[in-house]
Each structure stands twice: as C-alpha cells, then as structure tokens.
Amino acid sequence: MAFTERSEPTRTAILSAARKLLTEQGYDGTTIRAVAAEVGIDPSMVMRYYGSKAGLFSAAVDVKLHLDEVPKVPANKLGEPLARHFLTRWEGDPSDEAIILLLRSAATNGVAAEHMRTIFDTQVARFVRRRIGTGADGTRRAGLVSSQLLGLALTRYVVPLSPVVKMNLDAVVSSVSPVLQYYLTGNLGSAVKARRKATTGS
Template sequence: MTDESPTRAERRTRSRQAILSAAQALFAERGYERTSIRTVADRAEVDPALVMQHFGSKDGLFASAAQGSVPVEGLIGAGREELTHALVHHVVDAFEDPEQRPAIEALMRSSLTHPVAGQVMRDQVMADAQAAVADTIGGSDAALRAALLNATMLGVAIGRYLLEVPALAAADVEDLERILTPSLEALAGPGGRSTGGRGPGVGRRV
C-alpha cells in the first residue's frame, strides 16, 4: 500500500502559498498598515511563527506578496519592436484581470502612503521591470529612459485605475496604445519602430 501523505517539503510549499494568498488578499482589503502578521496567519490558518519562518518580517511578506502580483515576463521577453505594446499591456492586462487587480491596487495604494511599501515598490517590483526595459533599449542612458517609461505607465495606471479620471477610465485600450505609442517610442530612443502589437509577443500575459 502506497503512502500518499505529503512530504515535509510539500507541506512547507503549501503553507507558504497559503500565507502568500492570505497576505495578498489582506493587503488588498486593508492596506499595508492595517495588515499584521497575526491577521495573515489567522486567514491562512497557520501559526504566526510560521509566517515569520517563511518571510522573516512583515516587510518581507509584503515584498513577496507584491512581487507575486506583478509578473514581468512579458517585458523580459519583449524585443525592441514589441516594447511599447508590452509596456501598455503590462499595465492594462494586470489591472483588468479581476484576479490580479486587488493585489496590484493594494500595492500601489500602499506604496503611495507608506514608506516601507514605497521602498518595496521601487526597489523590488519596479526595479525588475525597469531592468528588463533598459536591457531591451540599450545605450548609455538606457536606465534613465527605462525609468521615464516606467513613470509614464505608472501615471497612466494611477489616472485610469486608482483616480478613475473620466477620459482615461473610459478610453479603449486600442486608443490608449495608439496615442501613447509616439511618446513611448520617443522616450525609448533610437531603435526599431513598434509593430503595434503584431510581433511574436502578442497574446502573452504581461
């Protein structure tokens, strides 16, 4: 008779995922300041000590929850011809996915009001996206150009999804991309022009 009970490694993986899921939900519901290690542990039905064992601190937990909510694979895989399309959909696809949006909104709102959350957003979440874009752009000022591109899309996200500025909130994604593309191309600098989303990156979640 085969013993199908989970191994210690499997139990550890499951508990870690349960904690992360609970943390993402609570940070979305309550924000950074009103979410505690104990409330996360209660939601995940684990001992608070296990949360600390996995993540070290509330800051570490927030960082892991935030990183898991903002995938950057689409930006890492995008070539220069696909870059502006990937940048627009990096924001739009995430915010318009009902499963991802609560965690991403919580991250952004918290980062604007709490220093630790802001540091996590800047140094761990945004840094990965900016590094991917800078690598694609190349050149001596790639890091600055990538930061400006990131700041532009961050502003779009805040205006469209957090503040719900009427013209931005009501705009079709196609119109957003059409109007943003010349500005994004100018910030990206010399290189191949955008294909408007018809390159090999089309259809991937970013």
C-alpha cells in the same frame, strides 16, 4: 531557506490571505497575527516562512513585470508592444492585481514604496538596457517610461479619472505608445532646446 514540498500549500495560503488583507486594510492595517488567523495557523508559522511583516509584504506583492515577454521588435517599434504588454497584464484574464495593490500601498508606506522603487528601477531599467542599449541614458529613459506607465495605472485603477477609465484598451495603447516610444528612443529635451534657439535667434 529551502522549502519542502509539503510547506507549499501553507505558503500559498499565507500569501493569498496577506493579499486579501492588504487590499482591504492597507499595509499599516495588516498584521502578521491577522494573516495567521485568516489561514488558521499560528503567527509563529508566518514568521518562520517570511521573517517579518516587510518580508511577507515583499513576497505577497512580488511583482514580476515579465518584460521578457514583450515581442522582440526593432527598438524604434518597441513603444506599442510595451504599452500593450502592461495594459494586458493589468486588464487581462487573470489580471495582475498585485501591482495595483502595491501602488496603493506605496503611496502611504515606506516599505511598499521601497519595494515598488526596486521593481521599477531594476526590471524596467534592465529591459531598456537590453532592448535599446542606450548606456547611461537608459536609466533616465526607464524612469520616464515608468512615470507614464505608473501614471496610467494610477489614473485608470487607483484614482480613476473618468476620461482615462472610459477609453478601451486599444485606445489607451494607441494613445500611449508614441509616448513610450519617445521616452525609449526619442531625442529627450529637444523641445526646450528648439525653444531656446528660437528665443536666441529672435
């Protein structure tokens, strides 16, 4: 659907109201009616722009990871700038709170979980493919990178674990960088192979 320039402020207001209500009430507690009331428009207007509650949600938390902004460094040095990119987006000014909101919603709601899955499956996988070029292996590497990044977001912002929260940004980046590097270019699974070898050899 093409939008006229005139509709832009209304759409911005709808998305802003949706994010506010989603943060306060969660996905299940947020209705099209309440979003419309918050903006002071008719619910049919929200439906006209976004089609459904799921459509509104997707637009409100349309998370762009902006992975093209990660500095172009050699593959074996990519862990650190990738870690810093995420942390800075989450804690920068202005911070990207949409992904935190999405993570919170995804834990309890299927639509949000599907949306989050798409974002990580596509954006992170594409990034890994472009920068590392690992072929079929790249999808698994992207999944493992996502597991650590989302685990960090979870324990730092959503279910705050004190030692993770207390670290400053540089300390987190420096601790997590070697892990991302290993997932991106390391020999996945070498530990178990080594252990099996040792067991067989003894």
